[in-house]
Amino acid sequence: MITLCKACGTSYAFTGTPPRQCKICEDARQFVPATGQQWVDLPTLLASHTNKWQQHEASLFSITTVPDFAIGQRAFLLRTAEGNILWDCIATLDNATKTLISALGGLKAIAISHPHFYTTMQEWAAEFDAPVYLHASDRQWIMRDSPYIRLWEGEAIKLTAGVTVMHLGGHFAGSCVLHWEQDEGILLGGDTVQVTPGANAVSFLWSYPNMLPLPAATVRDITQRLSTVKFAKLYGAFEGRNITENAGDIVRRSGEKYIACMRM
Numbered sequence: 001m002i003t004l005c006k007a008c009g010t011s012y013a014f015t016g017t018p019p020r021q022c023k024i025c026e027d028a029r030q031f032v033p034a035t036g037q038q039w040v041d042l043p044t045l046l047a048s049h050t051n052k053w054q055q056h057e058a059s060l061f062s063i064t065t066v067p068d069f070a071i072g073q074r075a076f077l078l079r080t081a082e083g084n085i086l087w088d089c090i091a092t093l094d095n096a097t098k099t100l101i102s103a104l105g106g107l108k109a110i111a112i113s114h115p116h117f118y119t120t121m122q123e124w125a126a127e128f129d130a131p132v133y134l135h136a137s138d139r140q141w142i143m144r145d146s147p148y149i150r151l152w153e154g155e156a157i158k159l160t161a162g163v164t165v166m167h168l169g170g171h172f173a174g175s176c177v178l179h180w181e182q183d184e185g186i187l188l189g190g191d192t193v194q195v196t197p198g199a200n201a202v203s204f205l206w207s208y209p210n211m212l213p214l215p216a217a218t219v220r221d222i223t224q225r226l227s228t229v230k231f232a233k234l235y236g237a238f239e240g241r242n243i244t245e246n247a248g249d250i251v252r253r254s255g256e257k258y259i260a261c262m263r264m
Contacts, residue, residue, distance in 0.1 A: 002042040002120070006028065007093040009032050009070030011042070012143050025142065029171065029207040042091075042120065045069065051090070051097045056235065056242070064239055065092040069188070073117055073237045076188055077101065078180060078192060082160040083108025086130070087178050087188050088237065091119040098127060100106075109133060110148075111157075111165050114172040115141035119252040122146040133157060135167050135174030155225075166224045166229070168192050170204055170214050177226075180223025184246070185231035192222070193251060195236030199243055202254045216262040223255030 004011045005022040007025050008030050012018070018039045025032045049069055054062045059079035065072075069091060076087040084107050101107060101155050107130035112118055115138050125132045125148035134142070136151040162181035169175055171191050178188040189195065204219045206212045226248070234247035243250055 002123070003039050004045060004120070005070070006038040006040055006089055007031065007070060008116060010143055011091065011118075011120045011122065012115065015035045016132070023143065027176055028210060028212065030116065031209045042123075045092060046094055047094045050094050051092055053100065054188065054239075057186070059182065060180075060186070060235075061088060061237070062239070063097060065090050070115055070119075072239075073191075074239055075117075076235065078163065078178075079104065080108075080160045080163060085159055085163055085178075086110040088113055088117045088190055089121045089124060090117075090118045090251060093120060093123050093127060101128065106130070109159050111159060111176070113177065113179060113188075113192060113237075114138065114175045116191065118142065122148070125149075133159070133165060135176055137167075137169075137174035138167075138172055141172075148189075164229075168225055170218055170222055171206060179229050179231065183232070185229065185233070187226070187229075187231040187234045187247060187251075189236050191237050192238070193226070193234065195234060195238075195241035195243055197241075199241065200250065201257075202236075202243075202251050204255075204258060213262070217260075219255050219258050223252060226251055 003014050010023045010024045028186045051063050052066050061077045064074040075090045078085045079102050092230045107128040110130050111133040121132050131150045132148050133150050136153045156166050165176050167176050174190040177192050180186040204214050231248050234243040
């Protein structure tokens with residue numbers, strides 16, 4: 001039986017009673033709710049939740065679960081001439097989503113920014129016969145194995161001619177972003193580069209729920225790496241967290257401000 005943690009959405013395969021703890025939530029970058037650890041099986045989740053779609057660009061869609069579940073992140077579907085790519089993952093793979101993605105041509109590949117968004121990647125991969133690219137630095141956080149998982153190492157991996165996953169670290173050792181050479185450049189930031197509520201700045205944290213910062217040197221490294229690629233737009237991990245112009249400059253200025261604040 002596939003069972004999910006209600007707090008983070010990570011899926012486990014249990015043969016009996018679920019354990020008292022979720023390894024992902026026990027880590028300081030996540031949390032166990034004050035009400036305690038709770039689980040839900042996948043069929044029950046699918047009976048009460050569904051997905052909504054939003055089109056952001058001609059070839060870019062976001063997919064978000066409603067009502068809100070676990071961390072509440074969104075996934076993105078990128079349509080390219082070489083095949084479709086799913087960036088990040090959500091737990092709810094409902095029938096409508098299966099039908100829509102199949103009608104759009106299926107998936108060439110799945111790539112995920114960091115372990116908090118692994119969720120039911122195994123089901124998505126099996127449904128669309130697509131490899132899942134995860135940075136090898138985060139291998140310890142894979143709670144269920146799958147023949148579709150491809151661990152990669154190094155600074156970057158190219159998924160298609162215009163789509164590259166960049167390893168930046170920070171939030172997790174293997175944290176990544178996706179750079180898409182579309183128009184003036186698009187960055188999908190996951191939790192590595194977090195768009196702030198005003199959508200006019202970004203920030204960087206080691207733990208978001210526990211509000212623990214990253215060292216200034218790490219943020220400097222992240223922004224320096226991002227300065228090597230061009231992007232005018234940045235789509236964050238959560239609904240409404242979009243920067244639709246001058247994103248590269250905003251990331252640079254935000255990094256400078258972060259570093260200055262850490263020196264105060």
